[in-house]
Amino acid sequence: MDRALYGPGGFYRRELPRHHFSTSAQTPVFAEAVARLADAVDAGLGRPEAFEVVDVGAGNGELIGHLDSLLDERARLTAVELRPKPGDLPERVNWQSHLPDRVVGLVVACELLDNVPCDVAVVDPEGGLRYEEVDEHGETRPGGPVDDADAKWLDEWWPLPEPGRRAEIGRPRERMWEALTGRVASGTALAIDYGHTRADRPEAGSMSGFRGGGTVRPVPDGSCDITAHVAVDALGSDRLVTQREALRDLGLPVERPPLSLAYRDPTRYAVDLARASASARLTDPGGLGAHWWILSSPVA
Numbered sequence: 001m002d003r004a005l006y007g008p009g010g011f012y013r014r015e016l017p018r019h020h021f022s023t024s025a026q027t028p029v030f031a032e033a034v035a036r037l038a039d040a041v042d043a044g045l046g047r048p049e050a051f052e053v054v055d056v057g058a059g060n061g062e063l064i065g066h067l068d069s070l071l072d073e074r075a076r077l078t079a080v081e082l083r084p085k086p087g088d089l090p091e092r093v094n095w096q097s098h099l100p101d102r103v104v105g106l107v108v109a110c111e112l113l114d115n116v117p118c119d120v121a122v123v124d125p126e127g128g129l130r131y132e133e134v135d136e137h138g139e140t141r142p143g144g145p146v147d148d149a150d151a152k153w154l155d156e157w158w159p160l161p162e163p164g165r166r167a168e169i170g171r172p173r174e175r176m177w178e179a180l181t182g183r184v185a186s187g188t189a190l191a192i193d194y195g196h197t198r199a200d201r202p203e204a205g206s207m208s209g210f211r212g213g214g215t216v217r218p219v220p221d222g223s224c225d226i227t228a229h230v231a232v233d234a235l236g237s238d239r240l241v242t243q244r245e246a247l248r249d250l251g252l253p254v255e256r257p258p259l260s261l262a263y264r265d266p267t268r269y270a271v272d273l274a275r276a277s278a279s280a281r282l283t284d285p286g287g288l289g290a291h292w293w294i295l296s297s298p299v300a
């Protein structure tokens, strides 16, 4: 997964996420909600001089670009991304490949954790826990035994009771989340992602591939995105809510404009209607609205 996504010629070395799938961060109205959260964090910190918003795994910079027009000049804007800075982003956006050491403000990571490479565990016919190996054609076979630390994680978070069951081992995602929260000197870290909790772990795991807007077999040859949902309850957070709930608290969904506006001001009507339908997509309980918002506000 690591090589296929981030190695030489890997999927994310070549491809733009938005050419293959839609995320919340690509939608301007989502940035409005993040800007409202940033404002609340800023107010809670007493509007410090060095307030910063950091978007980790920024993709093509859609979210940070929208935030540029929504947040006042005092806010420093930083994107952390392995890809180069897109040419159309404002100069104000600081673009780098590593996390800042210390953040006073808001750290956001939208659909980053599901792309953090992880191992898959399977149960062999004797009931032993083994890593699943995969070749470049996508063929799988049981590999060596799972080590003690991973076995302990599986036992606590995702027990596999019988042969044929699979689980994605969440420890690398926890390390990434610790890295994100660990950089917050004061403020809030927010990850937004596909996920599951103990109540609804997928029995056969969730690893899948995406290419060109559709689901494909997760063949690790660099030809597709490879993703696995996040065991969100194992991350350790202060607040875990669905995107639908989080956005409602931040003032979304926005209402459809009245039809009478179409006669008075057709352009305004078209803009407001587009906002309302984007907001309906972001809060759809069967789609993006079911994503998790994982929030922590570390106390220094």
Ligand SMILES: C[S@@+](CC[C@H](N)C(=O)[O-])C[C@H]1O[C@@H](n2cnc3c(N)ncnc32)[C@H](O)[C@@H]1O
Binding pocket: 012, 017, 023, 024, 025, 026, 056, 057, 058, 059, 060, 080, 081, 082, 083, 097, 109, 110, 111, 112, 115
């Ligand atoms: C699924 S895309 C999400 C992009 C964007 N946040 C969005 O929601 O549209 C994941 C992005 O995370 C980036 N990424 C993965 N690991 C990273 C890391 N360790 N540091 C910085 N960026 C990373 C990838 O290059 C990719 O652009």
